[in-house]
Amino acid sequence: MRASRFFISTLKEAPSDAEIVSHQLMMRAGMIKRLGSGIYTYMPTGLRIIRKVENIIREEMNKAGAIELLMPLVQPAELWQETGRWDKMGPELMRVKDRHGREFAIQPTSEEVVTDVVRSELKSYRQLPINFYHIQTKFRDERRPRFGLMRGREFTMKDAYSFDRDVEGMQKSYATMFEAYTKIFTRFGLKFRAVAADNGAIGGTGSHEFHVIASTGEDALVYCPTSSYAANIEAAEALASGERAAPTQELTKTSTPGKTKCEAVAELLDIPLQHHVKSIALTVEAEGKKTYFLLLLRADHELNEIKVNKVPGLKEFRFSTEAEIGEAYGTVPGYLGPINTKLPVTVVADRTVANMADFVCGANEADYHYVGANWGRDCAEPLVADLRNVVEGDPSPDGKGVLAIERGIEVGHVFQLGTAYSEAMGATFLDEAGKPAPLQMGCYGIGVTRILGAAIEQNFDDKGIVWPDAIAPFELVLCPMGLDRSEMVREHTEQLYADLQAAGIDVIVDDRGLRPGAMFADWELIGVPHRIVIGERGLKEGNLEYQGRRDEAATSVPVDGMVAFIKGKLGK
Amino acid sequence: MRASRFFISTLKEAPSDAEIVSHQLMMRAGMIKRLGSGIYTYMPTGLRIIRKVENIIREEMNKAGAIELLMPLVQPAELWQETGRWDKMGPELMRVKDRHGREFAIQPTSEEVVTDVVRSELKSYRQLPINFYHIQTKFRDERRPRFGLMRGREFTMKDAYSFDRDVEGMQKSYATMFEAYTKIFTRFGLKFRAVAADNGAIGGTGSHEFHVIASTGEDALVYCPTSSYAANIEAAEALASGERAAPTQELTKTSTPGKTKCEAVAELLDIPLQHHVKSIALTVEAEGKKTYFLLLLRADHELNEIKVNKVPGLKEFRFSTEAEIGEAYGTVPGYLGPINTKLPVTVVADRTVANMADFVCGANEADYHYVGANWGRDCAEPLVADLRNVVEGDPSPDGKGVLAIERGIEVGHVFQLGTAYSEAMGATFLDEAGKPAPLQMGCYGIGVTRILGAAIEQNFDDKGIVWPDAIAPFELVLCPMGLDRSEMVREHTEQLYADLQAAGIDVIVDDRGLRPGAMFADWELIGVPHRIVIGERGLKEGNLEYQGRRDEAATSVPVDGMVAFIKGKLGK
Numbered sequence A, B: 001m002r003a004s005r006f007f008i009s010t011l012k013e014a015p016s017d018a019e020i021v022s023h024q025l026m027m028r029a030g031m032i033k034r035l036g037s038g039i040y041t042y043m044p045t046g047l048r049i050i051r052k053v054e055n056i057i058r059e060e061m062n063k064a065g066a067i068e069l070l071m072p073l074v075q076p077a078e079l080w081q082e083t084g085r086w087d088k089m090g091p092e093l094m095r096v097k098d099r100h101g102r103e104f105a106i107q108p109t110s111e112e113v114v115t116d117v118v119r120s121e122l123k124s125y126r127q128l129p130i131n132f133y134h135i136q137t138k139f140r141d142e143r144r145p146r147f148g149l150m151r152g153r154e155f156t157m158k159d160a161y162s163f164d165r166d167v168e169g170m171q172k173s174y175a176t177m178f179e180a181y182t183k184i185f186t187r188f189g190l191k192f193r194a195v196a197a198d199n200g201a202i203g204g205t206g207s208h209e210f211h212v213i214a215s216t217g218e219d220a221l222v223y224c225p226t227s228s229y230a231a232n233i234e235a236a237e238a239l240a241s242g243e244r245a246a247p248t249q250e251l252t253k254t255s256t257p258g259k260t261k262c263e264a265v266a267e268l269l270d271i272p273l274q275h276h277v278k279s280i281a282l283t284v285e286a287e288g289k290k291t292y293f294l295l296l297l298r299a300d301h302e303l304n305e306i307k308v309n310k311v312p313g314l315k316e317f318r319f320s321t322e323a324e325i326g327e328a329y330g331t332v333p334g335y336l337g338p339i340n341t342k343l344p345v346t347v348v349a350d351r352t353v354a355n356m357a358d359f360v361c362g363a364n365e366a367d368y369h370y371v372g373a374n375w376g377r378d379c380a381e382p383l384v385a386d387l388r389n390v391v392e393g394d395p396s397p398d399g400k401g402v403l404a405i406e407r408g409i410e411v412g413h414v415f416q417l418g419t420a421y422s423e424a425m426g427a428t429f430l431d432e433a434g435k436p437a438p439l440q441m442g443c444y445g446i447g448v449t450r451i452l453g454a455a456i457e458q459n460f461d462d463k464g465i466v467w468p469d470a471i472a473p474f475e476l477v478l479c480p481m482g483l484d485r486s487e488m489v490r491e492h493t494e495q496l497y498a499d500l501q502a503a504g505i506d507v508i509v510d511d512r513g514l515r516p517g518a519m520f521a522d523w524e525l526i527g528v529p530h531r532i533v534i535g536e537r538g539l540k541e542g543n544l545e546y547q548g549r550r551d552e553a554a555t556s557v558p559v560d561g562m563v564a565f566i567k568g569k570l571g572k
Helices: A021-028 A044-063 A077-082 A111-121 A167-188 A262-269 A305-310 A322-329 A420-425 A448-458 A487-502 A516-526 A536-540 A559-570 B021-028 B044-063 B077-082 B111-121 B167-188 B262-269 B305-310 B322-329 B420-425 B448-458 B487-502 B516-526 B536-540 B559-570
Strands: A032-036 A039-042 A074-076 A095-097 A103-106 A130-139 A154-164 A192-196 A206-213 A219-223 A230-232 A252-255 A277-286 A289-298 A346-350 A359-362 A368-373 A383-385 A404-418 A428-430 A436-438 A440-447 A476-480 A507-509 A530-534 A543-548 A555-558 B032-036 B039-042 B074-076 B094-097 B103-106 B130-139 B154-164 B192-196 B206-213 B219-223 B230-232 B252-255 B277-286 B289-298 B346-350 B359-362 B368-373 B383-385 B404-418 B428-430 B436-438 B440-447 B476-480 B507-509 B530-534 B543-548 B555-558
Touching: A021 A032, A021 A448, A032 B074, A032 B111, A039 A044, A039 B074, A044 A130, A044 A154, A044 A167, A044 A448, A074 A077, A074 B032, A074 B039, A077 A103, A077 A111, A077 A420, A095 B094, A111 A130, A111 A154, A111 A420, A111 A440, A111 B032, A130 A167, A154 A167, A154 A448, A167 A192, A167 A206, A167 A404, A167 A440, A192 A219, A192 A230, A192 A404, A206 A219, A206 A448, A262 A359, A262 A368, A277 A322, A277 A359, A289 A322, A404 A420, A404 A448, A420 A440, A440 A448, A476 A487, A476 A516, A487 A507, A487 A530, A487 A536, A487 A559, A516 A530, A530 A536, A530 A559, A536 A543, A543 A559, A555 A559, B021 B032, B021 B448, B039 B044, B044 B130, B044 B154, B044 B167, B044 B448, B074 B077, B077 B103, B077 B111, B077 B420, B111 B130, B111 B154, B111 B420, B111 B440, B130 B167, B154 B167, B154 B448, B167 B192, B167 B206, B167 B404, B167 B440, B192 B219, B192 B230, B192 B404, B206 B219, B206 B448, B262 B359, B262 B368, B277 B322, B277 B359, B289 B322, B404 B420, B404 B448, B420 B440, B440 B448, B476 B487, B476 B516, B487 B507, B487 B530, B487 B536, B487 B559, B516 B530, B530 B536, B530 B559, B536 B543, B543 B559, B555 B559
Parallel strands: A289 A346, A346 A383, A476 A507, A476 A530, B289 B346, B346 B383, B476 B507, B476 B530
Antiparallel strands: A032 A039, A074 A103, A095 A103, A130 A154, A154 A440, A192 A206, A206 A404, A219 A230, A219 A404, A252 A368, A277 A289, A359 A368, A404 A440, A428 A436, A530 A543, A543 A555, B032 B039, B074 B103, B094 B103, B130 B154, B154 B440, B192 B206, B206 B404, B219 B230, B219 B404, B252 B368, B277 B289, B359 B368, B404 B440, B428 B436, B530 B543, B543 B555
């Protein structure tokens, strides 16, 4: 490519609505252009990256035996009604009526359509397993689109759907996709981590997320550096730390006037925060009747609501109101505890709390806390459950070390769906006995356009983006010095350009005639990972200057050896 | 590709709603699957063809200097309001509201968005010319979607937009695109014709359509076999045939009771139809005042309403009502003519009619016609205009022969738009003097998915589709006989498959284990252009059987020479 025949448009400053680095740099590098809230034109440089991402995905999906098709963007409401998602999905499902008043969804994903294809096309177990995928524009009408391509409304996604005859087959298909995803993210040249995830609303029996590691990531990833354990914070199991000691203190009601937060009580009493218990009052209403639950966490731990949902009886909990707290505990928020509640409440202690002795908790009386509280002695033994987010240093659930936490950006997700969709839509196959059975389904997504944002969040410096070779808009840029006045530079540039292209290198030559400073700044901002400077001074000594995007200084390389040198750098 | 890892699903019968051959064959061959009216899933075989079509387009667009980007599907109404198309376009523009009630269009084309990109990105004449294109899903809410991919609602289009500093530049960009289109359609391996077109509602100064030639085509294409003249029927200029002779007959009012059609009058009077004149009464209303026009055509010719629109004063015509005919001509429909009208009307004669002598026309009196009518003698000389469709044998407008007509399917269109969009949207650049000037624009479309339908309408037989090599889903199919029982067949198949792949041939091996008849029928229906049969009998003599899709019989080819033979067939 010649820069003079390409479109490069860089900015000194990012627009003010670009809050995060990747959004700022993509705008400044001219890779995307905002058309509306969460809707972007992919400019030529950005599109080149998207195509490289798509091609790597496509190659690995094909190698893994998945078959590409292309499902429509505009999908009839009737299909979405069959699975109930037409009603279940909120306003993020973009709905549209045609000229005859018939309703359609603009696809956010394609479970319904692929299940519809399969229920009419697949008849026999002999056609299984099968995995269909497409790479297609998606629309999700986000309440608050932001962060550029990270949380846009219109975006590109690869979504794949596997169909199997039984659970074992589905798990095999799932494992194949897991492996393909690992290859895909490895080929991108990004640091990533696959973590076990909670299946959440989509149902099914197993799921993993693939995250690009970045300190700016929205998600906390839990892993064990000495084993293969990894899960997102929602799914990571928190074990108790330590064992319960015998009581050594008397239960003492202590005045803590105005101290409603554990941190304030700890400071007042000069007792470390780890000895305090935080009480969270919940209400569950069913058939007009209220039941009260009191959750207990160590004061320095965080509640995990997804785990709370899994405690028997707490699927539909809400936080208690002040009036309810008064009724159940006879006090005001800030002074609750498991001892001497006004009404009987179900006390659920986090595993760590259940192992505590001589702890501090609210006294169910305004301006008072108990010190030296102990299970069994001062109140009944509580129900015990995993209620909290893990923290660094917690024991790994696999018993093979302690947990660490890092931040990530979710770019892929694999799900074992089971028969949720196939049963709702009557997608069956005939087994060997000629009997119809529902298809076992898996689904597998990669956020194609989101990869760009995530890759940048992981790879940038104060000059701009630093693309990994595999997904860079160009692998290499040639920067000739004084192209308009030096015949020698011109000739060597053309020759090198031709030789590099012949060697299969994706090279752009900057023939725009800019000053060196402006030229270098553009390519550093855009993030092309390799650069060759062609200047008369070097040429007279038979040399060119090579500099990697992360290199501190340039390296002199003989003209004759440059193509081989670059091939070496690119591993080609 | 191995057929066992691909998805092939053929049908004996097409669904009853498939009216035309290409729709029937695409459904039977399992290339598309209907999701809703005018909305199709592109199944794996169909998608392969689409990708090949897209890649050829992309390569040639890039070679011609156009730059690919990707504009959004969901576009804010505000942009469409700037050009007035939000109101001008009818219900075929699919409109949607987001969760905040803001209005959007699902793009049918992208003139507004590209002009918006350009008005903020292009500043100087130095950045011109530039040509941006994208290949993207489009939606047009057709009143009556039909013919499969030929007139669908959701479809894929390549649309390109050129921007120039002046008309001369625009015409050059246009010529470059015309040439690129010629290369693209040539590479598809389709018989096609570029014809001059009327610019119609879109405005501007010049346009051509690219048609795939097919006897089933909706459009009539006019061309001169002995010159380069070609135009669509709407735009082809109809010259007068012959010169006006001197009158030889007296004007005679003749009784023609009940004969309101020229054909009936001709039969009654035994005068050839070519001597009759057909009268068409028009009304133009402006500021509450009605003006009457009488158009005259030779009885065997057809009115061309687009040409009528261009006659001064007739931009906003309608056909006269019976009451208006009574008022202006004093008679009823079927007996109108230019002689002795009741009110003065403007008579506009087609060029051919203006050259007629001794003609038959209505007498402006029920049940009577004039025979032997002559211009100048019996009524005033008429205004003369080109009002009709050309017919085979008409003189070519370039004076280099006579015209022929064939049928075509429009698959591409190039337009000189001028400044219509740039002026409406304030898209200017600074010229050398630093003065802002509106950009001169061109636009260029190719209906990607429509190409599939058009290619099939041109290339099929009673067994199925016959794809040209360049856009076939696979170039070649290997059909091994008895793969499960012959070690010799298995080994040769694997070796040949590997050798063909290494030679860069897009080959599929049918390892499904079907009977030969069923196997051959599938590939003939799908339309793979080349086939090799691998059987024990031939192998024992060192031969394989080759058959081209249009060949009547197979050819024996030595095993060792087969790869070279196929490369020869494919011109590789």
